[in-house]
Amino acid sequence: MAFAITQNCCNDASCLSVCPVNCIHPTPDEPDFGKTDLLYIDPRSCIDCGACADACPVDAITRVSRLSPSQAIYAELNADYYRDRPVDHAWGAPTFPPADIGSVSLKRVAVVGTGPAACYTATALLRQTDAAVTFFDKLPVPGGLARYGVAPDHTSTRRIGEHFRSLFVHSRVTMRLGVEVGVDVTVEELSRTFDAVVYAVGADRDRQLPLESEVVPMSARTLVGWYTGHPDVPADAVNLRGVTRVVVIGNGNVALDAARILTAPVEDLVGTDISAHALAALRDSAVQDVTVLGRRGPEVAAFTRSECQALVDRTSVPVLVAGDDDLSSVLAALPLSASAAPLASVPRADEAETGDGARRIVFSFGRAPVAVRPGALDVRGSGASDAGVVSSIPADLVLQATGYRGSALPGLPFDADRGTVRNVEGRVVDSDDRPVAGAYVVGWAKRGATGGIGDNKLDAERTVELMLADSLSAATSSGRATAGRRPLFGRTGR
Ligand SMILES: Cc1cc2nc3c(=O)[nH]c(=O)nc-3n(C[C@H](O)[C@H](O)[C@H](O)COP(=O)(O)OP(=O)(O)OC[C@H]3O[C@@H](n4cnc5c(N)ncnc54)[C@H](O)[C@@H]3O)c2cc1C
Ligand SMILES: NC(=O)c1ccc[n+]([C@@H]2O[C@H](COP(=O)([O-])OP(=O)(O)OC[C@H]3O[C@@H](n4cnc5c(N)ncnc54)[C@H](OP(=O)(O)O)[C@@H]3O)[C@@H](O)[C@H]2O)c1
Ligand code: SF4
Ligand code: SF4
Incomplete structure (x- = not known):
């Protein structure tokens, strides 16, 4: 009697790595990833261990025998995904951080926004580097749309907020709430103060x-x-x-x-x-x-x-x-x-x-x-x-x-057609498509206003990979000048 993934799944893929038999798909390296509403468990391969249910932050995974009558359709939908689709349950080759990760020169990183994309970015940075992360948000309460978007009756999905809250009290994290970038502090000031700035500012306007x-x-x-x-x-x-x-x-x-x-x-x-x-x-x-x-x-x-x-x-x-x-x-x-x-x-x-x-x-x-x-x-x-x-x-x-669209932030290149920060795969670029040093973008501000909470996880992790690669290549070429940086918010933070 297998487990099944149900309605609340937000596609964050947290369950994949804990499955001992790789029977949850599509995985991020499969073409369907990001195109399906949910991930699906192959009932023929599931060995009923329950590890995925423990890993899921929004309680989306249930033993098939415990599905309520209205959830019974999910047993069918999980099985249906595998009906005409040969799926390779072998594990892919493991990936490891680059061996010279110690040379990464990211010591102070600003993350603008505290929504899902910002939180997944900070999680990846804290895990993979020894950088100190400073979150900025124009609102006095963190969470972005996970707090002020997800409907109140979606109680399981809103639980993702608890998951993120532990991040906000991490010993290497500083919170600057009620600080609007572009108003209280400029893009230029941030880039002078931090080794890198990640914009996770979402999309705050209506589509025309x-x-x-x-x-x-x-x-x-x-x-x-x-x-x-x-x-x-x-x-x-x-x-x-x-x-x-x-x-x-x-x-x-x-x-x-x-x-x-x-x-x-x-x-x-x-x-x-x-x-x-x-x-x-x-x-x-x-x-x-x-x-x-x-x-x-x-x-x-x-x-x-x-x-x-x-x-x-x-x-x-x-x-x-x-x-x-x-x-x-x-x-x-x-x-x-x-x-x-x-x-x-x-x-x-x-x-x-x-x-x-x-x-x-x-x-x-x-x-x-x-x-x-x-x-x-x-x-x-x-x-x-x-x-x-x-x-x-x-x-x-x-x-x-x-649908939603983003707004231009003074000093940051903006793609007016897409309503996003101008970027190539998360690197902010100028009007000639040249990377703006130390500036990155994630989430809805990068891709446009599409996708659920979990879709921002892989997106953020990919941008962090680029940041690390850029930092490593800068370290190996000349070594970046860090002199002249000064702590901005000891001076003006509120
Ligand atoms: C109404 C609604 C309901 C949703 N419900 C669900 C759901 O049930 N399940 C699901 O999986 N997905 C849901 N989504 C989608 C999900 O919310 C998005 O995928 C996700 O929030 C996008 O994350 P983000 O971090 O890019 O943007 P956001 O969550 O919008 O975060 C952007 C943050 O940046 C801050 N910010 C913006 N500009 C500045 C500035 N200049 N200076 C400082 N801070 C700034 C904002 O205050 C905000 O905190 C919903 C979306 C909407 C609109
Ligand atoms: N899991 C959840 O519970 C949840 C909850 C809320 C949001 N989200 C996610 O957040 C993202 C944004 O959701 P969203 O509902 O804001 O946007 P959306 O999914 O892009 O839907 C926008 C809708 O507006 C329509 N539309 C656009 N321009 C129009 C026009 N000129 N005239 C008439 N209709 C027009 C679109 O029609 P066309 O399709 O014809 O363009 C579409 O039906 C989505 O990925 C969504 O799944 C998830
Ligand atoms: S119950 Fe165990 S075997 Fe089945 S999908 Fe979940 S983690 Fe994999
Ligand atoms: S929400 Fe995440 S952990 Fe839960 S079932 Fe979906 S992909 Fe797996």
Whole structure:
């Protein structure tokens, strides 16, 4: 009776190295890594030792015999991954740090940000060098989106925060919270003070939405900041009074978080980390209908299968799909592992009709937003029967959950097209693609706003490998001049 990986998996790959029989895949050197929602355990090879379950920071691994009825699908999904895929369970050659790691001249490293990418970077640096790490964050509380993004009802995922907290009290770590780089300290000052600076500043803006109206939807960032208690989002930023119908533009996981929290029975939220003001407002909320709007079809839905499955399995709030018979056939033809596969079994809905007063979530595919009007969102169809046709979905509140982008930091090269720090594989580069000495980037600020918490681990480790390689090659060529560096924050830190 094997173990299985379930919904909470954030792909950080912590379980891989502890498995004595290498039966968890894809591994980082396999082409599927980073493309699957979860990692999967091969039930034919698992020897039931439980080591992976102990290593998982978010309790995503369970013995198959202990899966709850709603989790039973994960036994099938784990096995399904191996059905037509020959997997090599032999261990690859071990890798070791370079033999001359003692020559690495990184003694003082600044990490800007305290989200997952920053934490994985600092972990790798503390493990592989004797550098002292100084974290900077503009917020007074560390954690980035692990603290102010992950939904409060994702209690297992939020546990990753406990994992990171031990890092913040490490003897070689200094915390500079409430210090905004670019405002309180410049990029230039950091580069003068530290041997290397790693930017892990995430993505703090909305992707631009082309609408034919001046009314702008509410950003999902505001809703998320409101229910997680983000210090910059006031308690009255969201007013649900008189709101019964909500349309969420976009169908990524942030859209699903918004739909789930807005319709959650309040008892599901009591005892979680939700802000007191959001809990009070949701207790009195009259929200009934939440439409999740995708501009394309279900076969390319942006949400992950596990988040969709969790929504469908929540028996307290029905999930429906709007659309015609063609859509039913598309859903029915999806493979078991497809993101929208759980929707194949849900009832159909006409979103022009409200439900019977009870709450519900309606998925609507193939319709792009056109304009926000008082009481409605106009959308343009792209399906076989409604291509180009503009219709309206009634809405008291329209939310935009169409993805995030980064902002330019003064003094740091910025790629405006991608909304990231300008970089090649994590080395910050100038407009001629020449590396900026000692400057690196990780996480969403490097790759763009995509991927879950664990995706930032390998990403950070790869950037740290580059830092070590650069430091070694600098040490072997000439030896870097360190004279003239002075401690900045003995002087100006707050
Ligand atoms: C709403 C939401 C919910 C999510 N839920 C999940 C989930 O349940 N599971 C999952 O696996 N993934 C989830 N994700 C994805 C996950 O949060 C990201 O993969 C991850 O947070 C990206 O890490 P990061 O460190 O690059 O950025 P962030 O976590 O955004 O961290 C950036 C940090 O940099 C700081 N900063 C920015 N600019 C400056 C500056 N100028 N000076 C100083 N500090 C600065 C910020 O304050 C912040 O602390 C979610 C994402 C969102 C948006
Ligand atoms: N595991 C979790 O619980 C969790 C929770 C939250 C976030 N995350 C992760 O965090 C990352 C970011 O999530 P996200 O939801 O912000 O972004 P996302 O996954 O990129 O989804 C963005 C959505 O917005 C749509 N969109 C973009 N531009 C649009 C436009 N002009 N008009 C209409 N729709 C538009 C996209 O449609 P198209 O697909 O057509 O472009 C897509 O549906 C993702 O990797 C996500 O998995 C994970
Ligand atoms: S239970 Fe043991 S053998 Fe099975 S996947 Fe986990 S670590 Fe590997
Ligand atoms: S969260 Fe990490 S440790 Fe847990 S199952 Fe997923 S990859 Fe493995």
